[in-house]
Amino acid sequence: MLEALAFYLFSAILIASAVMVIASRNPVHSVLFLILSFFNAAGLFVLLGAEFLGMILVVVYVGAVAVLFLFVVMMLDVDFAELKRGALQYLPFGALIGLVLVVELIMAGSVWVLQPAALAVKAHATPAGLTNTEALGRILYTDYVYYFQIAGLVLLVAMIGAIVLTLRSRPGVRRQNIAVQNARTAAMAVDMLDIKPGEGA
Amino acid sequence: MVLLPELVLALGAMALLLIGAIGGEKTAPAISFGAIALFVMAGAEAIWAVPSHATAFHGAFVADDFARFTKVLILVGAALCILLADEFFAPAAMSRFELPVLMVLATLGMLLMVSAGSFIALYMGLELQSLALYVLASFNRDHLRSTEAGLKYFVLGALSSGMMLYGISMIYGFTGSVEFSAVAHVVAQSGAGIGLIFGLVFLISGLAFKVSAVPFHMWTPDVYEGAPTPITAYFATAAKVAAMGLFLRAILIPFPHALEQWRQVIIVISVLSMALGAVAALGQKNIKRLMAYSSIGHMGYALLGLAAGTALGVRGVLIYLAIYVFTNLGVFACIQAMRRGGKPVEAISDLAGLARTNPKLGLVFSMLFLSLAGLPPLAGFFAKFYVFLAAIQAGLIWPAILGVLASAIGLVYYLRLVKIMYFDEPAPALDGDMAMGSRAILIVSGAVALLFIFAASPVITAADVAAKALLP
Numbered sequence: 001m002l003e004a005l006a007f008y009l010f011s012a013i014l015i016a017s018a019v020m021v022i023a024s025r026n027p028v029h030s031v032l033f034l035i036l037s038f039f040n041a042a043g044l045f046v047l048l049g050a051e052f053l054g055m056i057l058v059v060v061y062v063g064a065v066a067v068l069f070l071f072v073v074m075m076l077d078v079d080f081a082e083l084k085r086g087a088l089q090y091l092p093f094g095a096l097i098g099l100v101l102v103v104e105l106i107m108a109g110s111v112w113v114l115q116p117a118a119l120a121v122k123a124h125a126t127p128a129g130l131t132n133t134e135a136l137g138r139i140l141y142t143d144y145v146y147y148f149q150i151a152g153l154v155l156l157v158a159m160i161g162a163i164v165l166t167l168r169s170r171p172g173v174r175r176q177n178i179a180v181q182n183a184r185t186a187a188m189a190v191d192m193l194d195i196k197p198g199e200g201a
Numbered sequence: 202m203v204l205l206p207e208l209v210l211a212l213g214a215m216a217l218l219l220i221g222a223i224g225g226e227k228t229a230p231a232i233s234f235g236a237i238a239l240f241v242m243a244g245a246e247a248i249w250a251v252p253s254h255a256t257a258f259h260g261a262f263v264a265d266d267f268a269r270f271t272k273v274l275i276l277v278g279a280a281l282c283i284l285l286a287d288e289f290f291a292p293a294a295m296s297r298f299e300l301p302v303l304m305v306l307a308t309l310g311m312l313l314m315v316s317a318g319s320f321i322a323l324y325m326g327l328e329l330q331s332l333a334l335y336v337l338a339s340f341n342r343d344h345l346r347s348t349e350a351g352l353k354y355f356v357l358g359a360l361s362s363g364m365m366l367y368g369i370s371m372i373y374g375f376t377g378s379v380e381f382s383a384v385a386h387v388v389a390q391s392g393a394g395i396g397l398i399f400g401l402v403f404l405i406s407g408l409a410f411k412v413s414a415v416p417f418h419m420w421t422p423d424v425y426e427g428a429p430t431p432i433t434a435y436f437a438t439a440a441k442v443a444a445m446g447l448f449l450r451a452i453l454i455p456f457p458h459a460l461e462q463w464r465q466v467i468i469v470i471s472v473l474s475m476a477l478g479a480v481a482a483l484g485q486k487n488i489k490r491l492m493a494y495s496s497i498g499h500m501g502y503a504l505l506g507l508a509a510g511t512a513l514g515v516r517g518v519l520i521y522l523a524i525y526v527f528t529n530l531g532v533f534a535c536i537q538a539m540r541r542g543g544k545p546v547e548a549i550s551d552l553a554g555l556a557r558t559n560p561k562l563g564l565v566f567s568m569l570f571l572s573l574a575g576l577p578p579l580a581g582f583f584a585k586f587y588v589f590l591a592a593i594q595a596g597l598i599w600p601a602i603l604g605v606l607a608s609a610i611g612l613v614y615y616l617r618l619v620k621i622m623y624f625d626e627p628a629p630a631l632d633g634d635m636a637m638g639s640r641a642i643l644i645v646s647g648a649v650a651l652l653f654i655f656a657a658s659p660v661i662t663a664a665d666v667a668a669k670a671l672l673p
Contacts, residue, residue, distance in 0.1 A: 153310075160299055
């Protein structure tokens, strides 16, 4: 009973905030609604017993992705009103395509039968006596270590790519060199000039 | 040691990255050389050290004769493209040590792709390759066209990845496994239901994007035109072999019992690609765009071999890819040699009268184009011949006839190029000098095009063995 109540609460807020993400006028509000919807989706995962996915959703999406979005929205001068201007014009056509897709999905879904052989090779359920975080960890670093390592390489490529495409070394930049500063002596820093009166330096 | 070539590339790439990061830009030539050495090493290991029938990581990684054949092709293509890249960027003082490192990582992704034994392995390899390719496409970052190419490739590539993942999730949902052999087992037992076909179609769409088959070809001309020439050569050779190898493996291993379902999709994609490749290339003015349409057409012919769904068809595709890689490398070495006053030129009109101003280059260029067109004594003819043979033996008479028609139309635009080089009023002469590496590539590529007829049997035997590994 309580679980069902929580489910409907999370779902309702999730859908409402998802709508607000695309409907709100202020892009900063959009990002804040996005964060709200992430939190509610995380709540739904916890209800399903997948607390690890819930945590990851909060840590990765709220902690990194949404904050990055917020930075982009606030730092870049993107004219969102201008971007949205054409949207209404494409709405009927987009809605039509969406409708066709939905009808097709419903038609295909109505004749689906889950094959019995599929159930036979179904993935293993979580072993008894383990939380699912532990269970995931146990297979991630053993059975799935191959994928895990490739994922690491993909991230390495992403890092190299970001540096290659954006890093520029500008010539003539003056950098502070503390060793040189510390090595300066009074003899190097002060020049004694003999100035004749009335003539200036 | 099943994973040896991949380990060498992965560790080697990191070592080169460290050397580059510590040593700075002046190490770029040494790192290019190191990357080529890595490819040679990995190739030798793939041929001699890796067993013919082995799997690792619970079937996620497969080493067999098919993987060996495609890996050697990929490594040869990648090594020669690094050679081209070194000669392209060094005179413009644009060499950066990240380029060979990214190419090694992309090549690693390609090797993982053709050895994939499960859908997750397929996707991980594909993303490793694609992500590196997006960066490589926009490597010339101060150039508008290059950055545009990278961005377009990235956005459309992300879309296609999404479609493919959706398809894979469907297949997983309806068979209960992501492993190719387990999926094949389920399909054999309970047939291909509508849900599975749904997933299969999305999977094919994603893969068709990677081999730039119609109707998922839109990115190809822009990316080929915008990317720096040696990178375009890399897209057209190594990346195409990897994508095609992945296509064959991801369709033939898990879905041999759904042949009728996927065959019709592949036939449509193949015929449309052949037709568009032949017709759209007619009006092109830029040589790299023309090569893009040419590659769309060639992938159409290769897909016809897949549509046959037999070992003979796979053999046809592999022979096709081998000849295509060598011919294309030569063509791109020629395109890279198209410089006037030290600046690269890309218009087809710049080739006018090349046979008179630079007879040797004109001759090799024309011969490679005629080979791509599939004129009989040259290598390209045999590529098409084996594919059409397999298609006809599998009963695909009409697609084969349409393919022959398309190659007849395709002949027109290749001949037009030859006519421009031989009979048009000469344009101002191109710089005659060619670097050593490009020269060597041209000699190898020309020799393959001309002499394949005499030395075909080892290639055909190797392709035969490789095809038997996929479809015993």
